[in-house]
Amino acid sequence: MTPKSDLEIARAATLKPIAEIAAKLDVPYENLVPFGHDKAKISLDYIASLSDRPDGKLILVTAISPTPAGEGKTTTTVGLGDGLNRIGKRAAICLREPSLGPCFGMKGGAAGGGYAQVVPMEDINLHFTGDLHAITTAHNLLSAMVDNHLYWGNALDIDPRRVVWKRAMDMNDRALRQIVAGLGASNGFTRETGFDITVASEVMAIFCLASDLADLERRLGAIVVAYRTDGTAVTARDLKADGAMTVLLRQAFAPNLVQTVENNPAFVHGGPFANIAHGCNSMIATKTALKLADYVVTEAGFGADLGAEKFFDIKCRKGDLKPSAAVVVATIRALKMHGGVDRTSLAQENADAVTRGAANLARHVENVKGYGVPVVVAVNRFLSDTDAEIAAVKAACAAMGADAVLCEHWAKGSEGTEALARKVVELADGGTADFAPIYPDAMPLWEKIRTVSKTIYHARDAAAEKRILAQLAAWEDAGYGDLPVCMAKTQYSFSTDPAARGAPEGFTIPVREVRLSAGAGFVVALTGEIMTMPGLPRHPAAEKIGLSDEGWIEGLF
Incomplete structure (x- = not known):
């Protein structure tokens, strides 16, 4: 295959009707809720009927500490899923839904890349099936009901100075981090508040951890929105907001099914960030995939210190999940950056810097192994990587007791991850996983x-x-x-x-x-200085996004 841009590859892909993709997992058409021809939601009633089936094996894809551009963790997840199918395994992937914030900000889209992406890429990176909008709306309904309760006499005795529930929107906008609401003679109680990005909302976290609609409503009702003057908590249930919030999320809660460029099944559902939230796709999508596939590949955001830690200590703890293997993604450019090379020189060959930067990779590998999960390193190869640099990272991995597999899925699709797929199967089927979180529930x-x-x-x-x-x-x-x-x-x-x-x-x-x-x-x-409402960079990606004369989206990557 000749490498092209992500957009060119996505548009050239031959998408199959979503019913054919579902059939690969033996999901009958009548249990789909189609969104056009190429994407659908899986019926919640059908998901409930799967409870007695055994689970497949769960594979986590995580990474070293990334450069600002990211190291291809999602791309590797897609490539590995395709690779597993290529070697004859029944596999599915589970990804988070992209947020519009980074899409129009600095990082761009989050649907993979090259010949290892989920499609239709433009839909997935933009409004998709409307899930993030539903989460935003449910969040802001609760915000409105808090202020409305204050306006109409405050029967719950809420202390206006101790309202902790902010508003949310799915966009990077630093000007909204701190605002004053209720200005004007008859517009409610004037107070300071602010916005979080939707992916940092507790509603998003609840959406991604709930097991069914009843659990979703219970969790929404438990949200603490404020404190009374006597210091006791006020919840969404106290405001009678939980029912309406659940109604807004009812359709969104069903997992989304799409396909890879190679027409393999992919669940894309939920989207909390890992630097400010728990960084994993929805529990219901993961558990559904485990009932339908023999191997399920999922990713957790950013480096293993964030995404993998939260996947293990929060998601696996809450969902009683037992991962069978993990993949730590590394790139030559990130290793050089951690080895002391500045961003302007990352394209230049520097095998010594790769060796020095491997200390970052070694710590991530050590951390994942500390959870009792066997690990393989996937070296996501870029066209600029040299043989000397690749040899350096392989030698470093050998020194830390980890196998390193060179991956070329961006340029070659599943052909470029066949070796990784075979190694992952070896680890997952080897029976050596003995997962446990790093701290007990009872610890303070x-x-x-x-x-x-x-x-x-x-x-x-x-x-x-x-x-x-x-x-x-x-x-x-x-x-x-x-x-x-x-x-x-x-x-x-x-x-x-x-x-x-x-x-x-x-x-x-x-x-x-x-x-x-x-x-x-x-x-x-x-x-530190981490923010739950990011800002845009000096030159946001939005400056380059638009429509061509033919009506095609340009600049989305």
Whole structure:
């Protein structure tokens, strides 16, 4: 195959009717809710009927600490799924839905790339089946009902200074991080609030962790939106918002089925970020895929210190999932960056920098192995990679006790991941996985934060002001002490300093804020300068996106 742009490849792909893709998993057509000819939702009633089937094997794809452009984790997930099908295995992939924020910001789309992408790429990267809009609307309905309750007399005795529920939108907009709502003579109670990006919303987290519609409504009702003047919590259920929110999410909650360029099944559903949320696709999509396929390949966002940690400690804990193997994606350019090469020189050959940067990869491999999951390194090959650099990364992997498999799925599709697929099957079928989270439910919340900081990040310790420690203690007293923690941290470093490359040690993780996500079932710890509403870069990707004279979308990548 001759490599082309992602858009050219996506448009040249021969998409099969979605019923044919579903048939590969033996899903009858009457259990599909089609969205056009090439995408569909799977009926929730049909999913409920699968409960007695055995599960397939779950494979996690994670990565080293990435460059700003990303290292092809989604592309590798798609390529591996295609590779497994190529060698005769019944496999499906599970991905998150792209957010419009990075799509129009800096990173671009999130549907894979080259000959390893999910299609229809343009639909998936834009409005798709409307799931993210439904989540945004449900979130903002609750916001409106909070302010409406204050306006109409505040029967619940909400302290207006302690309303913790913000608003949400699926776009990067730093101007909305802090706002004043209710300005004007008759527009409600004037108070400070703000916006989070939709992928950081607790509604998104709930959507991705709920097991069925009843569980979804229960979790939505448990959302803490504010505190009364006596300090007790006010929930969405207290405001009678949970039923309407569930109605808004009812259709969206059914998993989306699409296909790869090679016409293999792909579930794309839910989309929390991993640097500010828990970074995994929906539980219902993953569990559905496990009932329908023998091997399910899923990805968790950013490096293994974020996505894999949360996949293991939150998603697997909550869903009783037992991963059979993991793939850590590495690129030569990221290894060179962690080896001290500046961004302007990443295209130049530097095998010595690759060797130095492998310290970052080694730590991620060590961390994943610490969960009892066998690991293989996938070297996502770029056209500019040299033989000397590839030899350096293979030697480094051998030194850390990990097999390294060269992958060329972007240029060659499943042919480029056949070796990786065979290695993954060997690991998954080998019976060596013995998964366990790194901390027990009963550990105090602050100790969980310290455990992640010291065990996964290799920090000296975590630090927080007394008010944060007091807040954690209060939540424990209120019955939330058994929840896992969700660390909000930069994706570019093990530390909270995005410029600290490689494998830094001895630093402190500063926790500046904690948030209770009672419905999702975890406590968020915001560290360093991480924001739950990103901003656009100086030159956002939106500047290059438009329609051609023929009506084609241009600039979307």
